[in-house]
Amino acid sequence: xxxxxxxxxxxxxxxxxxxxxxxxxxxxxxxxxxxxxxxxxxxxxxxxxxxxxxxxxxxxxxxxxxx
Numbered sequence: 001x002x003x004x005x006x007x008x009x010x011x012x013x014x015x016x017x018x019x020x021x022x023x024x025x026x027x028x029x030x031x032x033x034x035x036x037x038x039x040x041x042x043x044x045x046x047x048x049x050x051x052x053x054x055x056x057x058x059x060x061x062x063x064x065x066x067x
Contacts, residue, residue: 007037007045016051 013024027033034050 003049006048007039008048008051009045010036013046013051016055 010021010024014021017024019027024033028035034046034054036044036046039045
């Protein structure tokens, strides 16, 4: 069965990553963070699974760097 896609707001992304809003937008601009989805005329959200995957990749690469 396919997992349901869940959208999360920037406040939850900030909480999960520990980054400030400006830094998240800088990472997005540099194609280093999942881009948000436009959900309305003046609103966006992030795909939860993409954010989770980004976090997991950061942990993996951090823990598996050559010493």
